[in-house]
Amino acid sequence: MEFQKDPSAVALELLLIVQPEKRKTVQKLQIDKQTESHASLQSQGFEGDGNGNNKLQQYQGNDPHVTKGDAERKTFCQICHETQMQQVISSCSEQGTHVTVEVHARNSTPQLFKKLSFGKGFQENGKRRPRPPGSKDQHAYPWDKSCLKSMPLDLKQFEKLDAYATKVIAKSSVEELVKTLLRVAHTDLEKVRAIWTWICHHIEYDVVGFYNKDKQSFKPKDVLQSGKSICEGYAGLFEQMCSIAGVQCMNLSGYSKGHGYRAGQTFTGEYDHAWNAVYLDGRWHLVDSTWGSGSMDDCFSKFTFRYNEFYFLTHPALFINNHFPDNSNWQLLKSTVTLKQFESNMLYKSDFYKMGLLAAHPETPIIQTVNGKVAVAVESRSPMLFMFELKGAKEFSLMTLKRNGMNLELYPQKTGSHKLQIYAKPSKGSEEIYNCILEYTLECSSVDRTICFPKELHQPVGPSWFTERQGFLKPSHRHSIIHTNDGRCDLSFILSKDLSILASLHSDNISLTEDTRRRHVLQVCQGNQIKFKIHLPHAGNFAFKIFAKKKSDPGNYNYVFNYLISCPNTEVKWPMFPQNYSKWAEGYELVEPLAGLLPANRYIRFKLKLHSIAKAFVQCEKTCPLSLSKDGYWEGSCNTSGCTEVFVMVLENANHKFYSHILKYEVEPQ
Numbered sequence: 001m002e003f004q005k006d007p008s009a010v011a012l013e014l015l016l017i018v019q020p021e022k023r024k025t026v027q028k029l030q031i032d033k034q035t036e037s038h039a040s041l042q043s044q045g046f047e048g049d050g051n052g053n054n055k056l057q058q059y060q061g062n063d064p065h066v067t068k069g070d071a072e073r074k075t076f077c078q079i080c081h082e083t084q085m086q087q088v089i090s091s092c093s094e095q096g097t098h099v100t101v102e103v104h105a106r107n108s109t110p111q112l113f114k115k116l117s118f119g120k121g122f123q124e125n126g127k128r129r130p131r132p133p134g135s136k137d138q139h140a141y142p143w144d145k146s147c148l149k150s151m152p153l154d155l156k157q158f159e160k161l162d163a164y165a166t167k168v169i170a171k172s173s174v175e176e177l178v179k180t181l182l183r184v185a186h187t188d189l190e191k192v193r194a195i196w197t198w199i200c201h202h203i204e205y206d207v208v209g210f211y212n213k214d215k216q217s218f219k220p221k222d223v224l225q226s227g228k229s230i231c232e233g234y235a236g237l238f239e240q241m242c243s244i245a246g247v248q249c250m251n252l253s254g255y256s257k258g259h260g261y262r263a264g265q266t267f268t269g270e271y272d273h274a275w276n277a278v279y280l281d282g283r284w285h286l287v288d289s290t291w292g293s294g295s296m297d298d299c300f301s302k303f304t305f306r307y308n309e310f311y312f313l314t315h316p317a318l319f320i321n322n323h324f325p326d327n328s329n330w331q332l333l334k335s336t337v338t339l340k341q342f343e344s345n346m347l348y349k350s351d352f353y354k355m356g357l358l359a360a361h362p363e364t365p366i367i368q369t370v371n372g373k374v375a376v377a378v379e380s381r382s383p384m385l386f387m388f389e390l391k392g393a394k395e396f397s398l399m400t401l402k403r404n405g406m407n408l409e410l411y412p413q414k415t416g417s418h419k420l421q422i423y424a425k426p427s428k429g430s431e432e433i434y435n436c437i438l439e440y441t442l443e444c445s446s447v448d449r450t451i452c453f454p455k456e457l458h459q460p461v462g463p464s465w466f467t468e469r470q471g472f473l474k475p476s477h478r479h480s481i482i483h484t485n486d487g488r489c490d491l492s493f494i495l496s497k498d499l500s501i502l503a504s505l506h507s508d509n510i511s512l513t514e515d516t517r518r519r520h521v522l523q524v525c526q527g528n529q530i531k532f533k534i535h536l537p538h539a540g541n542f543a544f545k546i547f548a549k550k551k552s553d554p555g556n557y558n559y560v561f562n563y564l565i566s567c568p569n570t571e572v573k574w575p576m577f578p579q580n581y582s583k584w585a586e587g588y589e590l591v592e593p594l595a596g597l598l599p600a601n602r603y604i605r606f607k608l609k610l611h612s613i614a615k616a617f618v619q620c621e622k623t624c625p626l627s628l629s630k631d632g633y634w635e636g637s638c639n640t641s642g643c644t645e646v647f648v649m650v651l652e653n654a655n656h657k658f659y660s661h662i663l664k665y666e667v668e669p670q
Contacts, residue, residue, distance in 0.1 A: 182194070191242070201307065203228065263439060346363045366441045417443055417444075454506055470497075490531065504547075505565075583661065
C-alpha cells in the first residue's frame with residue numbers, strides 16, 4: 001500500500017512482536033481456526049500476496065481528525081488487541097513507504113526471519129547492523145548471587161593477553177592499533193578483552209574536557225591521538241575498535257550513579273553517561289571502559305588510573321545498580337527496572353561485590369531512625385573486617401562481627417540528615433586497605449539521649465571469628481554486651497596460642513587512673529584457660545579491653561578486642577582488687593579477700609592457690625603464716641589493727657633467705 005506524503009510524518013523502524021490477550025472464556029463451538037484467522041485478518045485490512053506474506057491495506061477510519069500516520073499506528077494497535085490468534089509475529093523492511101507484515105502460527109517459522117542472520121546481525125543497506133536484544137539475552141533479576149559476570153570466565157586465561165595489550169603503544173590510527181592487538185587475540189572474546197584492557201590502561205579521563213564538552217571531539221581518532229576523553233569518547237572508541245575487529249558492539253547511553261551522585265536523587269533531562277554492549281557467544285553483554293579505567297578524587301579534579309575488572313562483562317542484575325539505559329531492552333533483564341526503582345534502589349559500590357559481599361539491609365539508600373536508632377546489616381560469603389564513618393557518632397554506635405558479615409547499631413545525637421559510609425577489607429592480608437562499599441543517608445527525626453558508649457570502646461565489639469584467629473576460643477560470653485546489675489561479672493577463654501594477656505577497664509570517668517582501671521580486673525591463668533573477675537567501681541557503661549602478645553615476644557602488648565559492660569545500678573561501688581607484683585605467677589588464684597581495701601581492726605581470712613613455693617605468710621602488724629590445706633589452698637588469717645598495709649609474701653625455695661611480695665592490700669583509716 002502507498003501513503004500520501006505528509007511533511008509532518010515520522011519515519012519509524014519497527015520490529016513488532018504481538019502477543020494477544022488470552023480469551024476470557026473458551027468458546028464451546030468447534031470452529032475451523034484457520035478459516036477464522038483468515039477472516040479475521042481480512043477484516044483487519046490484511047491481504048495475502050500468495051507467498052505466505054501479507055500486505056497491510058490502508059486503514060479506513062471514520063474519524064476526520066485521525067491522520068494517515070495515526071491510522072497506521074491505530075491499525076497496529078488493533079492487531080495487538082483484536083487478533084485472536086495464539087501468536088502474531090510481524091517484521092518490517094525499510095523500503096520506501098512500504099511495510100511488510102508476516103503473520104504465522106505459533107509453531108511455524110517466520111519467512112522474513114529466515115532471511116535475517118541473528119548471529120551476524122541485521123542487513124541494512126548492505127551493511128551489517130547489530131541485532132537488538134531478545135529474550136535469550138536476558139538475565140534473571142534480582143541477582144541470583146552465582147556470578148559477577150554475564151558469562152562464565154576464568155580470568156587466568158587472560159593473563160598473557162592482558163600483559164600484551166597493556167604494553168601495546170598507541171598507534172597512528174585506530175585500525176593499526178586494532179591490528180596490533182589482534183596479533184594475540186583470535187576469538188571474539190579475546191578481541192573484546194584486548195580492546196577493553198588497552199583502553200582501560202591507556203585512555204585517561206579528561207577532567208578539563210568534562211567541563212568543556214562543547215570544545216571536545218569524541219571521534220575515536222581524536223581520542224586515540226589525545227589519550228584523553230570522557231565517557232562518550234571511551235564508548236565511541238570501544239565501539240569502533242570492536243567494529244574493526246569484527247565484533248558486534250553497541251554504543252549505549254543513559255543515567256548513572258557516578259561521581260557526585262546523592263542517595264535518593266532523581267534523574268531528569270539529558271543522559272549523563274555512555275557505555276557499550278558487545279555480542280559474544282550468541283548473547284549481548286555489558287561493559288563500561290570509563291569506569292574500568294580508574295577513578296576521580298572527591299573534588300573531581302584529578303583522575304587516577306585504577307583498573308576495575310568489575311565493569312567487564314558485568315552481570316546485568318549488578319550493572320543496573322548504577323547504569324540505567326535510555327532503552328529498557330538494554331538492561332538485559334527478564335524483569336526490567338523502572339526509573340523510579342533505579343532512583344530508589346540501594347547503590348552498592350563495585351568493591352561490595354568484588355569482596356564477595358552478598359547483601360545489605362536495609363536495601364534502601366535513605367533510612368529513617370526509629371526511636372533514635374538505626375540498624376544496618378551486611379552479609380558476606382566469607383569473614384570480613386568492617387569500619388564505618390558517621391560524623392559525631394563514634395560514641396553512639398555498636399558494631400559486631402559475624403562469620404558471614406556484620407551488624408551495626410547507630411544512635412545519631414542530632415536530628416536531620418547524616419551521611420553513613422561503610423568500609424570493608426578482606427580478613428586475610430594486613431596490607432589490604434579498607435574500601436568504601438556502601439553509603440546511606442540517615443534521616444534522624446528524634447534523638448535517644450540515654451545511649452552513650454565509652455569513648456574508649458573500639459569497633460567492632462565482642463568476640464568473633466577475628467578473636468578466635470588471635471587465639472581466644474570458647475568465650476564464656478558470646479555477646480558483645482555484658483549486663484550486670486550488681487556490678488560484678490566473670491569472663492573466661494581457652495587460649496589456642498602461647499600468649500601473655502593484659503586487660504583493663506575504661507569509662508568516661510576521668511578520675512579513674514590507668515592503675516585503678518587495671519586493678520578492677522583480676523585475671524587468673526590455669527593451663528590454657530584464662531579467667532577474668534571484674535568488679536565495677538560505679539554504675540555506667542565500661543569498655544573492657546583485652547591486650548595480648550606472644551610470651552616469647554619482648555615487645556609491647558597489642559590490642560585484640562573489647563566488650564561493653566553495662567551496669568544501671570547507681571548503688572554499685574566495688575573497691576579495687578589488691579595490687580599484684582611480678583612474682584604473682586601464672587596459675588596463682590586468689591579466693592579471699594578480693595577487695596584491695598581491708599577494714600581496720602578486723603580479723604581477715606586469707607585463701608589462695610599457690611604452686612611451687614616452700615612457705616607463705618601474711619605480713620601486717622605481725623607475721624601470720626599460711627598453711628597448705630589438703631585441697632591445695634594456702635589458708636590463714638591476720639588482724640588489721642595497727643597497720644595501714646598488708647602484704648602476702650612467699651618463699652619460693654626452702655634454701656632461699658628472701659621472701660617475695662606477691663600481693664599488697666591497703667587498710668582503711670582507723
